[in-house]
Amino acid sequence: xxxxxxxxxxxxxINFNExxxxxxxxxxxxxxxxxxxGIQFSNVDFxxxxxxxxxxxxxxINDTALKDVKFRNCKLLGLNFNDCNPFxxxxxxxxxxxxxxxxxxxxxxxxxxxxxxxxxxxxxEANLTSAVFDDCDLAGAMFENTILEKxxxxxxxxxxxxxxxxxxxxxxxxLPDAIGLLQxxxxxxx
Numbered sequence: 001x002x003x004x005x006x007x008x009x010x011x012x013x014i015n016f017n018e019x020x021x022x023x024x025x026x027x028x029x030x031x032x033x034x035x036x037x038g039i040q041f042s043n044v045d046f047x048x049x050x051x052x053x054x055x056x057x058x059x060x061i062n063d064t065a066l067k068d069v070k071f072r073n074c075k076l077l078g079l080n081f082n083d084c085n086p087f088x089x090x091x092x093x094x095x096x097x098x099x100x101x102x103x104x105x106x107x108x109x110x111x112x113x114x115x116x117x118x119x120x121x122x123x124x125e126a127n128l129t130s131a132v133f134d135d136c137d138l139a140g141a142m143f144e145n146t147i148l149e150k151x152x153x154x155x156x157x158x159x160x161x162x163x164x165x166x167x168x169x170x171x172x173x174x175l176p177d178a179i180g181l182l183q184x185x186x187x188x189x190x
Contacts, residue, residue, distance in 0.1 A: 071096050
């Protein structure tokens with residue numbers, strides 16, 4: 001069976017729960033106000049695509065390729081990015097809700113999260129070298145054996161990161177949120 005190829009197309013206001021989603025390769029496509037919640041993707045390729053105001057809540061992205069994909073104003077609750085194809089994985093997020101998402105063990109060097117909610121998101125064993133967390137809520141986010149070297153968390157808030165079990169060399173933090181680096185010591189700072 002030949003996979004379909006879609007290029008330079010705009011998909012707008014489509015509920016893929018009702019209309020179904022065609023497997024194939026999508027290159028330089030734009031998805032606007034689409035509903036992907038609960039959809040099971042597998043072996044789908046998105047190359048240089050943009051998703052705007054889409055709902056991916058609880059979607060399954062097994063072996064899905066996300067190559068230079070941008071998400072803006074999207075809802076991505078509980079999405080397991082660690083299930084997608086890691087080859088040439090390149091993502092960016094702006095004004096997205098990524099609560100309960102998982103980036104477990106992924107290599108995401110220089111990834112950008114701008115104005116995102118990342119509450120209880122799993123970053124365990126991820127490589128986030130030079131990542132940017134600009135105005136992001138990281139309350140309850142999990143960092144363990146995570147590489148955060150040269151990452152910019154100056155405008156992030158709500159995080160708790162243990163410097164003893166994460167690599168944070170040359171990472172940038174700002175007060176008062178940098179106190180999240182000391183939380184495990186149960187000390188009071190006035």
